[in-house]
Amino acid sequence: MSADVHxxxxxxxxxxxASLPPEDQPDVLNTTFADRILSLDEETGxxxxxxxxxxxxxxxxxxxxxYFAPVSPGTKFVTLGGMVAADVHGKNQHxxxxxxxxxxxxxxxxxxxxxxxxxPGQHPDLFRATIGGMGLTGHILEVEFGLGQIPSQWxxxxxxxxxxxxxxxxALEDASQQWPYTMGWIDCLARGKNMGRGxxxxxxxxxxxxxxSQPPKQxxxxxxxxxxxxxxxxxxxxxxxxxLFYRKQWRRHSSGIVNYEPFxxxxxxLRSWNRMYGKRGFTQYQCVLPxxxxxxxxxxVLEVLTARGGASFLCVIKDFGRESRGVxxxxxxxxxxxxxxxxxxxxxxLIDALNEQVLQEGGRVYLAKDSFTRREHFEAMExxxxxxxxxxxxxxxxxxxxxxxxxxxxxxx
Amino acid sequence: MRVAFLGATKGMGRALARLMAERGxxxxxLGRNDxxxxxxxxxxxxxxxxxxxxxxxCDLDQPEMFVPAIAAAREALGGxxxxxxxxxxxxxxxxxxxxxxxxERLLRIDFSNTVVFCEVAKKALLEEGGGALCVFSSVAxxxxxxxxxxxxxxxxxxxxxxxxxxxxxHADGLRVVTVKPGFVKTTMTAxxxxxxxxxxxxxxxxxxxxxxxxxxxxxxxxxxxxLIMAVIRALPRVIMRRINF
Numbered sequence: 086m087s088a089d090v091h092x093x094x095x096x097x098x099x100x101x102x103a104s105l106p107p108e109d110q111p112d113v114l115n116t117t118f119a120d121r122i123l124s125l126d127e128e129t130g131x132x133x134x135x136x137x138x139x140x141x142x143x144x145x146x147x148x149x150x151x152y153f154a155p156v157s158p159g160t161k162f163v164t165l166g167g168m169v170a171a172d173v174h175g176k177n178q179h180x181x182x183x184x185x186x187x188x189x190x191x192x193x194x195x196x197x198x199x200x201x202x203x204x205p206g207q208h209p210d211l212f213r214a215t216i217g218g219m220g221l222t223g224h225i226l227e228v229e230f231g232l233g234q235i236p237s238q239w240x241x242x243x244x245x246x247x248x249x250x251x252x253x254x255x256a257l258e259d260a261s262q263q264w265p266y267t268m269g270w271i272d273c274l275a276r277g278k279n280m281g282r283g284x285x286x287x288x289x290x291x292x293x294x295x296x297x298s299q300p301p302k303q304x305x306x307x308x309x310x311x312x313x314x315x316x317x318x319x320x321x322x323x324x325x326x327x328x329l330f331y332r333k334q335w336r337r338h339s340s341g342i343v344n345y346e347p348f349x350x351x352x353x354x355l356r357s358w359n360r361m362y363g364k365r366g367f368t369q370y371q372c373v374l375p376x377x378x379x380x381x382x383x384x385x386v387l388e389v390l391t392a393r394g395g396a397s398f399l400c401v402i403k404d405f406g407r408e409s410r411g412v413x414x415x416x417x418x419x420x421x422x423x424x425x426x427x428x429x430x431x432x433x434x435l436i437d438a439l440n441e442q443v444l445q446e447g448g449r450v451y452l453a454k455d456s457f458t459r460r461e462h463f464e465a466m467e468x469x470x471x472x473x474x475x476x477x478x479x480x481x482x483x484x485x486x487x488x489x490x491x492x493x494x495x496x497x498x
Numbered sequence: 499m500r501v502a503f504l505g506a507t508k509g510m511g512r513a514l515a516r517l518m519a520e521r522g523x524x525x526x527x528l529g530r531n532d533x534x535x536x537x538x539x540x541x542x543x544x545x546x547x548x549x550x551x552x553x554x555x556c557d558l559d560q561p562e563m564f565v566p567a568i569a570a571a572r573e574a575l576g577g578x579x580x581x582x583x584x585x586x587x588x589x590x591x592x593x594x595x596x597x598x599x600x601x602e603r604l605l606r607i608d609f610s611n612t613v614v615f616c617e618v619a620k621k622a623l624l625e626e627g628g629g630a631l632c633v634f635s636s637v638a639x640x641x642x643x644x645x646x647x648x649x650x651x652x653x654x655x656x657x658x659x660x661x662x663x664x665x666x667x668h669a670d671g672l673r674v675v676t677v678k679p680g681f682v683k684t685t686m687t688a689x690x691x692x693x694x695x696x697x698x699x700x701x702x703x704x705x706x707x708x709x710x711x712x713x714x715x716x717x718x719x720x721x722x723x724x725l726i727m728a729v730i731r732a733l734p735r736v737i738m739r740r741i742n743f
Contacts, residue, residue, distance in 0.1 A: 118508075118685050121541035135537075146520075146545060 090114040092489050093224045095137060095164030099171060100369040101456035102490040103219045107498070110488065114224065116166050122146075123227065130232035131189070136166030136225045148345075149300060152232040155187040161350050165228040171453035172217030172414040176266035176288070176349070179406035183416060184230070185216035186409055192227035196482035200226065205410075214477040217411030219452050221487045221496075222478065237296035240266070240348045242288040243340040246331075250281020250384045254420055257404040260287045266348075267404065272327040273390065273397040273424065281387055283402070284334045291342050315363035318427055323398050362427050367398075370439055371423040371451040373405060373416060378446040383420050389442045390424065393435050397424040412474045413467070415451040423454070433457055440466075452491065463495045471496075499523040500578055502571035504556060504615065505585030506542070507534040509684030510634065513703035514582065519547035526571035527553035529585065558585050558607045564618045572622055580630040580710060581619035583612060588686045594648045601648055608652035613659050620663060620672060628671020630710045633660055637678045637718065640727045644742055664715050673713035677706050680723030695722045 093114045094104035106113045116137035123133045130152060134143075140154060141161040147153070158173040167173075172185040181187075190204040191212060203212040215222045243264075247253045253269055260267045264287035271283040352358055359366065374382040383402065390397065401423040405416040426432060436457035443450065449466040450458055464471060475496075478485070488498040499518065506515035506527050515525060519542040527542075529535045532555055539551040552574045556567035572578045587607045594601045616633060623629040638646040639653030657676055664674040681687060681696045697720035709717040718724035730743070 115688075118688075121537050122544040123537060123540050125544045 090224075091487055093136075093166060093220055095167035096139060096162050098160055098162050099167065100367075100454045101452070102494065103171070103452060103455075104167075105490040107488045107490055107493045116164060116225075119226070120164075125232075130234060131229065132232045133190075133227060133229040134165055136169070136228050137164050139164055140168065147232065148235070148238050151234055151236075153235045154184070155231060155233045156181055156184040157349055158184075159350065160353055162353065165230075166220075166225040169216055169225055169228055170218060170220045171451075172409050172411045173453070174405070174409075174416055176268045176403070178416055179261040179267065179404055180265055181233075182407055183217075183409035183411075183414055185411050185414060188216065188228060188230045190229040191215060191225055193223040193225055195223040196484070196486040210477045211481055213410060214412045214474055214481075217409065217414035217452075218474070219413070219491060220489060221492050222481060223487060235290045236293050237291050238300050238345055239291040239296035239342050240288045240345050241291045241295065241340070242286060242343045242348060243338070244334055245285045245287075246334050246337050247281075247283050247285050249279060250387060251380055253281055253283060253285065253402055254380055254383055254404075256285050257402065257420065260285060261404050261406065263287075265289050269402040270330065271387075271400040271402050271422075272331045273387065273400040274324050274327050275331075276391055280391070281384060281402075282331060283400075284331070286348075288343075288348055296342060312360045312364050313362070315365060315427070317363070318361060318398060326398065361398075365428040367425055367427045368432060368436070368456055369423060369425050369454040370436060370457075371415075371421060371454045372439070372443045372448050373419050373421045373451070374443065374446045374448040375417055375419040378419065378448065382446045382448075383422060385446065386422060386439065386442050389438050390435070393431075393438060397426050399425040412470060412477065413452070415449065415453075417449075419448070421451075423451075437462070452495075455491070455495075458495065460495055460497060499580055500575035501525045501580045501582060502528060502568060502575070502578060502619070504528040504558070504581075504583045505634075506582075507531070507538040509584070509686055510679060510682060510699045510702050510706075511582070511584030512538065513699035514584065514706055515542055515547075516545055517700075517703050517707050519543075519545040519551075522546055522548075524548050524575055525551055526574050527551060528556035528567050528571065529553070530555065530557045558587075558611045558615065559603070561611055561614050564615050568618050568622050572626075578622055578626050578629060580632065581616075581623060582710075583615060583619075583631075583633045586612065586634065588649060590690075591645050591647055591649070604648060605652050608649065609655045612656055616659070616663070620667065623672055624667065624670055628673070630673045630675060630713065631660075631663070632675040632677065632706065632710050634677045634679065635660065637680050637723050637727050640678070641731055641738075643730070643738070661715075673710075674715060675706070675709050675713070675717065676715060677702075677709070677717045677719060678723070678727075679719050680726065682719075695720060695726065 090112050091110045092106055093116050095116050097104050119135040119137040121135045125132050140163050157175045168184045172183045174183045190202055192202050194200050247256055266288040269283055269285045271281050275282045403421050405419055405421055408417050440458055440462040444465055485498050492498040501523055503515055503525050505511035507529050525547050527535050527539055535553040539553050543551045554567055554570050556563045587604050589600055589604055619631055635657045636653040638650035639657045660674050660676045679702055681693050682699055682702055683696055684699050702719040705717055705719045
């Protein structure tokens with residue numbers, strides 16, 4: 086089937102238009118039936134599976150046996166192919182890098198119909214362009230990577246209250262020296278001296294003797310069955326939610342053992358939570374601001390948001406330690422901000438303004454989240470990386486067989 | 499449980515085989531495509547079905563393969579506790595009406611050859627002193643209906659055969675489990691518009707495995723289809739002529 090179709094998609098959870106087809110080629114290949122495990126080397130953790138295998142299934146099967154994906158994004162409803170295509174990162178980006186850093190080999194069907202293996206030693210250009218390449222280099226059929234080993238299914242977590250955005254940037258940098266997992270939540274509505282206040286969460290796997298002897302139980306899985314009316318999420322309710330979330334951390338510091346599920350996948354607990362945003366939905370805006378941009382960079386971006394009255398229901402901050410291996414991979418050393426923004430009439434202008442600021446800071450945006458960035462902004466952010474990506478596509482797919490709604494918008498396919 | 503499984507590579511068969519693997523059942527896979535069989539064997543092996551899951555090619559369109567296939571499974575597993583048949587063929591009513599050769603093939607695969615395979619499996623299970631014979635028929639065989647006239651006719655014949663088998667051999671220890679899936683989202687139904695109460699293969703597999711363990715003779719899956727089909731069976735002919743269900 087992959088011979089005829091122009092784009093593959095997995096579970097379709099990327100926030101933007103990356104897994105949507107261009108208007109003139111409406112078929113997309115769903116990979117989720119291709120979900121077989123092909124090998125697991127119990128000695129080394131080397132693992133290979135078809136690209137439609139979901140991370141949720143991998144966790145369910147292999148965590149009880151002491152394995153965990155080396156990098157996990159904030160949802161478990163993602164396929165291995167999607168993890169490669171978006172080159173996902175997680176709370177351990179500052180030390181483990183991206184998922185792509187752990188991939189050892191990919192089997193692909195490329196534009197001329199050939200099925201071939203690529204790796205750092207075999208067709209390295211195709212390999213590097215496919216990691217973070219948003220599915221534009223070919224169909225990813227199989228993924229091979231190294232699993233990590235874990236001592237238990239529990240996390241030792243510490244939470245700390247942070248008073249403003251500059252403190253946040255420093256605190257994340259400090260925490261990354263000591264903790265394998267870090268991330269922060271920001272109250273986006275706090276202004277002035279409180280701007281960027283929030284909670285810093287850090288964690289590491291609990292040792293077997295610290296952890297409860299029973300594996301975590303699968304709790305209730307509530308789900309939103311209908312779209313909420315769009316007035317429900319308004320300035321006031323968002324403010325109340327953010328205030329409560331901040332107050333929840335009423336102590337300066339707290340710690341304890343938690344289940345890995347709420348630690349890694351807090352949003353997965355409420356199925357179809359996106360329906361909260363009503364019919365028009367929401368967009369996520371995630372950017373990275375390089376270390377060279379300095380301490381005030383995150384504050385300057387948040388100021389653009391608040392100056393326009395933009396209200397983000399959920400705002401996440403995290404430091405990145407290194408670049409990944411993909412030609413268009415998102416991270417670079419610095420700080421990343423992810424903002425959930427309900428779609429309104431002025432969303433395009435807001436994203437434009439944020440992109441202008443990110444450009445000034447020398448940063449870039451995450452394609453897995455993006456659906457509003459303009460082509461000229463994207464080109465300015467990516468510069469020579471985009472030239473390299475184009476050159477590799479010219480070699481492997483000169484007629485631009487592989488296209489998506491996103492590549493039409495950002496690459497002019 | 500030692501299971502010979504015809505059709506474990508796709509859809510509901512894949513989901514059922516995975517459940518069996520995860521609880522440590524041993525399996526011997528039978529199917530049409532060797533590449534698919536090898537991949538599914540690897541998958542099931544990592545999921546818990548043992549170090550190397552063995553397999554052999556056995557095509558429902560080639561009845562001469564049935565006896566050696568079941569014999570190979572019995573030998574590899576050192577006996578046999580269950581035979582599962584999820585393999586089959588599907589085509590829409592429109593496709594079948596346009597192509598008599600396709601119709602002939604579907605009737606042969608879904609009815610006569612499946613019955614012949616079950617005869618071979620039955621014999622082996624009876625020699626073992628009994629066991630479960632779990633076969634996937636369909637709700638399409640419940641009543642003649644416009645969208646599934648031909649496919650439904652084959653499945654109706656299969657359902658009747660399995661019922662007779664149960665009547666005759668229940669006392670001999672043969673547990674015949676007839677599965678009647680409603681619409682389930684698998685590769686077989688990919689491209690069709692899912693109706694209400696469309697099921698996921700994993701949920702169907704859980705119901706079927708429970709039925710195999712308990713020896714439940716007839717399973718509707720997902721469960722609302724039992725009620726839906728009861729209503730359909732009760733509808734008078736004048737209504738069946740008008741509706742397109």
